[in-house]
Amino acid sequence: MERLGTLRRNMLRVTGAVAMSAVLALGAAACGGGDGKGGDxxxxxxxxxxxxxxxxxxxxxxxxxxxxxxxxxxxxxxxxxxxxxxxxxxxxxxxxxxxxxxxxxxxxxxxxxxxxxxxxxxxxxxxxxxxxxxxxxxxxxxxxxxxxxxxxxxxxxxDAAQGAGIAEAMIKAKSPKKAYVINGKKAYSVGIGDFAFNTFKGKGLTVQRDQIDETASDFSSTVTKVKSFAPDVIFYGGYYSEGGKLLKQLRDGGVTAMFASGDGSLDAKLVEGAGAKQAENAVIGCPCFIPFGxxxxxxxxxxxxxxxxxxxxxxxxxxxxxxxxxxxxxxxxxxxxxxxxxxxxxxxxxxxxxxxxxxxWDATGELAATTIHLYQVEGGTIKWLGTSDQAKLKG
CATH class of the missing domain: 3.40.50.2300 (Response regulator)
Structure with missing residues (x-):
């Protein structure tokens, strides 16, 4: 019995040592990545x-x-x-x-x-x-x-600056009486759509609005609504992945109104999704500057x-x-x-x-700068036009 007790005590010592080694190893691993106390x-x-x-x-x-x-x-x-x-x-x-x-x-x-x-x-x-x-x-x-x-x-x-800046640039270029706003269900889409809608409405335009499902591929119901309303300008709040398909279906459906979107659509895949002909003169705004040219x-x-x-x-x-x-x-x-x-x-x-x-940055984490840049599709290529208050839209 005494020998067995000694054996048990020795096993406990070994087990305890192994457990302690494991704890130390985990502690060392936790300190390795980036707490400033260990590792280079x-x-x-x-x-x-x-x-x-x-x-x-x-x-x-x-x-x-x-x-x-x-x-x-x-x-x-x-x-x-x-x-x-x-x-x-x-x-x-x-x-x-x-x-x-x-x-x-x-x-x-x-x-x-x-x-x-x-x-x-x-x-x-x-x-x-x-x-x-x-x-x-x-x-x-x-x-x-x-x-x-x-x-x-x-x-x-x-998006407050972006949605308003793009809408105001379209108003300046086209002097529209009617505008149509389309957005998806995502937070970004709804938010930027709100600001464009409110800007159009605040400037005295007659405005209608519709929401699409980003996961869908058929936007024919929205196209029918837009065509019936016959707007002078269309603002789409969303990403290029569905924006290209939407633009193609609008153009194929006979809708010729100026089409604009925000930074979520600023990618060549918007043109690819719509087709170069259907995407011609599409306007894209962004609070970013891409160093073209x-x-x-x-x-x-x-x-x-x-x-x-x-x-x-x-x-x-x-x-x-x-x-x-x-x-x-x-x-x-x-x-x-x-x-x-x-x-x-x-x-x-x-x-x-x-x-x-x-x-x-200010105390809230925001930048003081609110510059919005405008880009437009010309000949199948997205080109920088200038800031939203200076750029002259074509088409």
Missing amino acids: TLNIGFMGDLSGPDSSIVIPPNKGAQLAIEQYNATNPKKKLKLVNYDTQGKENQAAALAPKAIKDDKVVAMIGPAFSGESKAADGILEKGKIPNITPSATNPDLAKQGYKYWHRLVAT QQTDPTLVKFVADYKAKVGADPSIYSTEGYDAASAFIAAIKAGNTTGEKINDFLKTYTAKGVSKEIK
Whole structure:
């Protein structure tokens, strides 16, 4: 019995030692990713639709962010950075599920995104509780700034400026009497549709409105309603994946009114989905500047060259904002801030001339700049026209 008791005591000692080793190992793993206390690499997250139906809007800012981080790491800093991607596929519930993983498992010290407004509403509160500073390069719903968040920041103007700016540009170009607003069910679609609708109505136009199901392929009922109303201008609030199909069906149905949409449609796939002929003169607004054509600003010239060398393509929608979001976090880390709270404190006083715009956030995380840029399809290609208050629309 005594021998058996000794054996048991020895086994308990071994088991206890193994258990303690496991606990220590888990603790070491938890400290490795990016809490600023261990390891030589910090994790920065990027959250958005990277493989879903509207990924063409999100991949460019992801590439811009990766470029900024690679350039920083090439300087051989004491703390290198790793961009960890969280692919939401544009799904709000997926964003909500990925946010805790980013915080607990990957120990991110900062997050670029979420990219879309709906998934931002789902994940921003989780990031806030985790004290993870986050900068969205593309979510435009105004309500995101009204939640009292301290760790949230936005790099673009809101749908309030976008919807109104596009509508006003159409009014200036066409002097319309009737307007039709179409939107999907997603938060972004409804929000930007509201602002366009209210602007048209506020300017004295007769306005009608309809909502489509983004997952559908047949929009004939909406086309029939639009054709019967015979508007002078049409505003579509939504993404290119359904916007191209809608535009094609409108044109094939005999609707010739000027068609405009917001940043969710700013992609060549809008033209591809509609067909070059049907998409001709379609107007797309965006609170983003895409550096098309010859640039003279040395910073932009370098960015375009570096981006093309990395990606093998020209910068596109929100490429510059993704780069600027990563650059803001890099500036904080270069200044010695390696925890979420310290990085967030740094952003409160951060000012910079980014490649996308002048950057300075107010207490709510909003930028002062509200510039909206207008683009138009000409000969099957999307071309920059200028800012919404100066651009002259064609067609």
